[in-house]
Amino acid sequence: MKKLINSPDTVVADFLEGMALAHPTSLRIDHENRVVLRGTPKDEGKVAIVSGGGSGHEPLHGGYVGRGMLDAACAGEVFTSPVPDQMQAATKAVDRGAGVLYIVKNYTGDVMNFDMAAELADAEDDIAVRQVITNDDVAVEDSTFTAGRRGVGGTVLVEKIAGAAAEEGRSLEEVAEVAERVNACARSMGMALTPVTVPANGKPSFELGDDEIEIGIGIHGEPGRRREPVASAREIAEKLLDPILAELPGEGPVLLMVNGMGATPLIELYIMAKEASQVLAERGVEVSRHMVGELITSLDMAGCSITLLRLDDELTALWDAPVHSPALHWSADDIQE
Amino acid sequence: MKKLINSPDTVVADFLEGMALAHPTSLRIDHENRVVLRGTPKDEGKVAIVSGGGSGHEPLHGGYVGRGMLDAACAGEVFTSPVPDQMQAATKAVDRGAGVLYIVKNYTGDVMNFDMAAELADAEDDIAVRQVITNDDVAVEDSTFTAGRRGVGGTVLVEKIAGAAAEEGRSLEEVAEVAERVNACARSMGMALTPVTVPANGKPSFELGDDEIEIGIGIHGEPGRRREPVASAREIAEKLLDPILAELPGEGPVLLMVNGMGATPLIELYIMAKEASQVLAERGVEVSRHMVGELITSLDMAGCSITLLRLDDELTALWDAPVHSPALHWSADDIQE
Known part of the structure; x- marks a missing residue:
């Protein structure tokens, strides 16, 4: 295993120190914590x-903590x-009296633990919590760590748009509603060129x-769904988009997100x-908004995922609203630029 | 070779279409072009x-074209x-009467071609051109494609700071002077965990x-300088920083840039x-400014580089000035945030 780490035991503590x-x-x-x-x-008073x-x-x-997006992120x-x-x-640190929305990817452990945290917040701290579970991956029903569909790239879009709604001063119910709507209108699918190596295991988690x-x-x-011979970028785009389009609800323009899995060069993501x-x-x-980059990754896996979000005027305006986080950043005057 | 491309022949044309x-x-x-x-x-009137x-x-x-940084980038x-x-x-498209600064990494082909372009701009288009050659890599004197030191990560810093100086309305001589000064105060060194595969070759360019x-x-x-057994993140930081510090001029605080080579997960860069x-x-x-990310890469090579820039008040202010490009983006109000 070749990685820029000190020890598998200190990966998370070290990376958080680096972020700080x-x-x-x-x-x-x-x-x-x-x-x-x-x-x-x-x-004060914001969700x-x-x-x-x-x-x-x-x-x-x-990387999505900042004005216009998340207030806190918990690292497992x-x-x-x-x-x-x-x-x-996290809940106690960020609550300002208007309640807290949890955005949870649909994996059994996360769902169970955020659920317990919501109960603790209510019972011990008297903080109102709502939860949104993301499950935008069309690849498979049920999976290694999941009952039902997995939460993947759509989660980034839920975090951005719910963050903008909270920044506008909407209520907890309203922010939760728009987060649910983004999840309901988002569909994703991914592919791998190479496997991923978890530091504690030291070996690729599967063979390819x-x-x-x-x-x-x-x-x-x-x-995933199947293994196949290497294909062109064009063929891979079709293999990901056709299942996504088959499940994408509604009509009208979409946001297209092209995401790298962690070890994918930017030149390939633009292709x-x-x-x-x-x-x-x-x-x-019609694609009315684009986002390209490494946004939700899987350590050193090479590959990509595509997410589509069906937009309407409200979701578009919330998407365009300013965001100031380390990984997503734009200003009000960039939109017209 | 596994890459998200259509054909080695169309990589650059396809990626530029994706960027657009x-x-x-x-x-x-x-x-x-x-x-x-x-x-x-x-x-009008800006360099x-x-x-x-x-x-x-x-x-x-x-990715560095935008307000506060580059006006144009030529893709070979x-x-x-x-x-x-x-x-x-590019020169004719961006000149607004105040002249044009070329920022050129020190590789023989780039230096020769930008030199010819400067002559053409002068002779055929009557545009004043100044050139700055970046050569911040302390690893080796002379190399496969270079006489003298290679231009690497420091180039990003030269582009950012010269861009801010031009945005302030400084003259061509003044912008060139500050660009030269950034190059003179920047030192870099890189390392690889894996080789790089050029699409047209289809195989790794070296064995590791x-x-x-x-x-x-x-x-x-x-x-580079030498091959070694796998080392910890801490040891690698020392192996890169000690040669950089040995060559870094001046006194006082520095900007620390930690750069991924293209296939390096962000979690490792933070470590x-x-x-x-x-x-x-x-x-x-003392480190007074940080930048972490994949900023100057080598296709699918895993690894990292470190660049230090010795800062003074002027360079710090130009660094902090707003920038609005796809890859580097911050606003005036982020600095105090």
Whole structure:
């Protein structure tokens, strides 16, 4: 195993220290509880948004903490849910009297632990909590760590749009409603060129031949739909988009997100963005917003995922609203630029 | 070879189409000349900044086109200099009467071609051009494609700071002077965990054993100083920083840039940022600015580089100035955040 780490045991603590050093004013990190917080607290009376999950998907979730997005992110061990105590600490740190929304990817451990944290917040701290479970992956029903569909790339979109709704001063019910709507309108599918190596295991989590790719892979290397021979970017775009389009509800323009799995060069992601845009144009789907980059990853896996979100005017306006986090950042005057 | 491409022959054309689609308002791409331009031209009377080089180092250079940084970037074939005609087209597209600064990484082909473009701009178009050659890599004197030191991570810092100086309305001489000063105050060194595979070759450009790393590697996979057994993040930080510190001029605080080589997960870059910060603290060097991410890459090579820039008040203020490019983005109000 070749990785830039000190020891498998210290990966999460070390990376959080690095985040704190790299973002000394915009982030504040509670190292004891492994919670990433905004450097300056948000205003009184605003709904707070908390997410989190296993580490290894960076920049998700800590990289999305900032004005217009998350208030806190809980970091579990690599590919392992954080525990309810972490979530309770995050909840207490960010609540400003308007309640807290949890954004939870649909993996059994995360769902169970965030559920317990919501009960603790209610019973011990008298904080109102609502939860939204993301489950946008069309690849498989049920999986290694999941009952039902997995939460993947759509989670980034839920965090951005719910964050914008909270920043506008909407109520907890309203922010939860829009988060649910984004999840309901988002569909994703991923593929791998290479397997992922978890530091504690030291070996690839599955085997993939020199001429093989896996279609429908999960963000922990969970099995996908099928293995296939290497294909062109154009063919891969079709293999991901056709199942997504078959499940995408509604009509009208979409947001296209092309995401790298952690070890995918940006030049390849731009090529995938071109091919995905062309496939969508041929299918009669208008793309009105784009996002390309490594946004929700799987350690050192090479590959990509595509997410589509069906937009309406409200979701578009919330998407365009300013965001100031380490990993997603734009200003009001960028939109017209 | 497993890559998200259609064909080795179309990599650059396809990626530029993807960039255009992904950034429809902030960028404009001259596909005939393979030049990335700002979506909205800059003001009359400002110095324009042009960079460019072989593709495969994304987001360098096209991802740094935008307000506060570059006006244009010329994209060559993978690891191959663009030609003078591209640079001339870029120069004519961006000149607004105040002259043009070329920022050129020190590789023989780039230096020769930008030199010819400067002559063409003067002789045929009557545009004043100044050039700054970056050569911040301390690993080796002379290399596969270079006489003298290679231009690597420091180039990103030169582009950012010269861009801010131009945005302030400084003259061509003044912008060139500050760019020269950044280059003179920046030192870098890189290392590889894995080799790089150029699409047209289809095979890794060099061999590296399962337990081997290469210290001092270039951004095209050019040989470094030595091969060594796998080491910890802490040890690698020392192996890169000690040669950098030995050559870093001046006194006072530094900017620390931790860069991924293209296939390096963000979690590992944050771990390297922590270790580098700690090594610098132990060496008595204050880090006053940080930047962590994949900023100047080498296709699918895994590994990292570290760049230090000795800061003074002027360089710090120019660094903090707003920047609005696809890959580097911050606003005036982020600094205090």
